[in-house]
Amino acid sequence: MKVILRQPRREVEVEGVARVGDLLKKLDMVAESVLVIRGDELLTSDIPLAEDDVIELRPVISGG
Amino acid sequence: MKCRVCRDRAVIQMRRHNANFCKPHFVEHVHRQVERAIHDHRMFEQGERMVLGVSGGKDSLALWDVLTNLGYRVDGVYLHLGIGEYSSDSLVFSRRFAAERGLDLRIVDLPTEYGFSVPEAAEAGSRVACSSCGLSKRYILNKVADDGGYDVLVMGHNLDDEAATLFGNVSRWDLDYLARQSPVLPASGDGLARKVKPLIRLGERETAAYCIVQGIDYEVEECPMAAGNTVNRYKEWLNRLEEESPGTKANFLFGFWDRAADVFQAAAPPDLTSCSECGQPTTGSVCAFCRLRAQTLVHIARKADRE
Numbered sequence: 133m134k135v136i137l138r139q140p141r142r143e144v145e146v147e148g149v150a151r152v153g154d155l156l157k158k159l160d161m162v163a164e165s166v167l168v169i170r171g172d173e174l175l176t177s178d179i180p181l182a183e184d185d186v187i188e189l190r191p192v193i194s195g196g
Numbered sequence: 197m198k199c200r201v202c203r204d205r206a207v208i209q210m211r212r213h214n215a216n217f218c219k220p221h222f223v224e225h226v227h228r229q230v231e232r233a234i235h236d237h238r239m240f241e242q243g244e245r246m247v248l249g250v251s252g253g254k255d256s257l258a259l260w261d262v263l264t265n266l267g268y269r270v271d272g273v274y275l276h277l278g279i280g281e282y283s284s285d286s287l288v289f290s291r292r293f294a295a296e297r298g299l300d301l302r303i304v305d306l307p308t309e310y311g312f313s314v315p316e317a318a319e320a321g322s323r324v325a326c327s328s329c330g331l332s333k334r335y336i337l338n339k340v341a342d343d344g345g346y347d348v349l350v351m352g353h354n355l356d357d358e359a360a361t362l363f364g365n366v367s368r369w370d371l372d373y374l375a376r377q378s379p380v381l382p383a384s385g386d387g388l389a390r391k392v393k394p395l396i397r398l399g400e401r402e403t404a405a406y407c408i409v410q411g412i413d414y415e416v417e418e419c420p421m422a423a424g425n426t427v428n429r430y431k432e433w434l435n436r437l438e439e440e441s442p443g444t445k446a447n448f449l450f451g452f453w454d455r456a457a458d459v460f461q462a463a464a465p466p467d468l469t470s471c472s473e474c475g476q477p478t479t480g481s482v483c484a485f486c487r488l489r490a491q492t493l494v495h496i497a498r499k500a501d502r503e
Contacts, residue, residue, distance in 0.1 A: 139418045163209075164435040167404055174207040174408055176197045176216065192404040193356070193431045194253055195326060195422030 133181060135159075136188040153177035155187065166191055208405050211442035219409050226406045229397040230262045237379040239392035244347040246270045249337045250294075250301060252286030252415045255352035257293050258403040259395055261410055263350070264297060270350060272301040273340045275333055278313025279421060286415045293412065302344075304336055312492040314421065320495030321488065325421035328488060335485035339476060341389035354395040354403055359445040360430040362452055374460040379453065386468055387477040399445065400431075 135146050135155070149155045152168050152175045168175045169188040181187065197206040199218035206216035210225075217225055233239065240246060248263070250256045250272040263270050274290045277283050287303070294301035307313045314332065318325035341349040358377070365373045383390040395403060407414050422428065437444045470476070471483035478484070 138416050139423075141417070162432075162435050162439050164399075164401060164438045165432065167401065167408065169408065172408070172411070174405055176206055176209045178197055190404065190408075190416060191418075192254075192399075192401045193428055193435075194255075194400065194418055195425050195428050 133183055133185040133187060136186065138189070139191050147183070149181060151177065151181060152179045155181060155189075159189070161189065165193055207409065208402075210402070212399075212438070212446055214442075222405065222409060226258075226398060226402060227262055227266060229402075230259070230394050231266060233379065233394045233397045234392075237392070239380055239394060240268075240348045240350075240390075242268065245345065246348045246350050247302075247337075247341050247344060247346045248272050248350040249333065249352065250274045250290045251352070252289035252293075253352075254404045254407045254412075254414045255354050255357075255395060255400065257289070257412050257414050258406045258410075259350070259352045260293065260299065261297075261412060262406075263394070264299065270299070271344075271346075272299060273337060274301055274303045275336055276303060276305040276307070277329060277332070278305075278307040279315060279419060282415070282417065282419055285417070289413055289415050302340065304340065306332060306336070310336075310489055312489065312496060316496055317488055317492045318421065320492040322491075323488065324425075326425050326427070329421070331484055331488060335476065335483070338387075338389055338391075342387050342476075346389060349389040349391045351391060351393050352395055352403075353393045354398055354400050355445060355449060356400045356431050356434070357427075358393070358396055359434055359449045360427045362449055363430045363434065364426065371460060371463065372466075374457070375463055375465075377452075378457065378461075384468060384477060387470070387475070388468070396449070 133146055135144050137144065146155060146158060149158055156163055163177060167190045169190055170185060197209055197216040199206050199221050200215045201221040202218060204218040207219050208222050209216045246268060248256060248260055248270050250260065260270060260272060272294055274287060276287060290301060314325060314329045317328035337349055362377060365377060379393050379396050381391040434445050466479045468477040468479060471478045471486055472481050473486040474483065476483055
């Protein structure tokens with residue numbers, strides 16, 4: 133699946149993950165620091181993912 | 197996962213609250229947390245004149261939306277810091293948000309009105325970029341509130357901002373900052389506006405999620421000058437702890453305010469006088485902002501001479 137990362141914006145291909153929680157683990161991301169978005173929907177860690185999904189991993193930490 | 201309230205599909209899991217919420221019940225949760233912060237800390241009442249510091253990021257826009265939904269009339273002030281595309285984009289998000297809701301947004305342009313940008317201040321002086329930026333924001337937002345006759349200056353600091361700041365203050369045992377870190381800073385009567393932080397009960401994951409659920413477009417990219425700054429590093433570490441032990445950040449912050457802040461506040465507050473340059477309150481003869489500005493303007497003039 134295509135995964136969109138931010139800060140800065142870039143895209144990576146990730147294969148072989150069944151659920152949102154697995155994707156975060158594979159990319160070594162802390163759930164508390166990121167939101168997982170498909171289209172305009174927020175996804176919780178138990179949601180199944182498909183190979184043709186486009187998923188945005190949006191960091192929530194910001195300075196200021 | 198199911199919503200704790202209605203059993204519909206949850207869009208967010210909040211382990212700290214041992215709860216998952218669907219969209220409408222998450223929005224309700226956010227509104228309730230803000231109402232509770234306002235009430236518990238007696239931040240303000242209906243009818244008071246309020247101005248919110250707006251950055252175009254998730255926190256200030258979420259807060260503006262929540263307060264408007266709760267029936268408060270709040271004006272906004274955007275401070276253009278002169279940080280290239282980042283500042284211009286943030287202004288677009290802020291303007292669009294205000295225009296779509298018929299809210300008043302005042303824009304203060306740091307380069308035009310004060311003669312320098314944050315990158316120039318960082319280049320010029322002894323302070324790092326985030327420190328120059330924070331100083332400029334505190335000074336100008338307070339001045340806007342004071343000059344505009346507002347009762348309250350509202351800021352979008354969230355639970356993560358405050359927990360990370362507290363961690364920094366404790367790690368340095370900075371007694372002055374520990375004495376001043378509070379959900380409400382009262383007006384001083386000599387030019388300091390009352391400053392309140394209604395988002396202290398919400399983490400930044402919640403304010404970002406609120407924007408997505410409510411369809412609020414905000415500046416997602418991080419300020420180029422803030423990348424890797426100390427506070428953001430503290431936030432990463434605290435989030436690792438939170439992941440292992442949900443509730444850590446809230447316990448750390450709320451425990452400080454419930455049981456420890458009084459100890460630090462007991463020391464006498466510093467005597468404020470008026471800055472000899474600008475008249476704003478300060479503890480010295482010339483305030484830190486006027487010193488920063490003077491130093492930066494000299495730097496800009498010298499640079500122009502060299503070129």
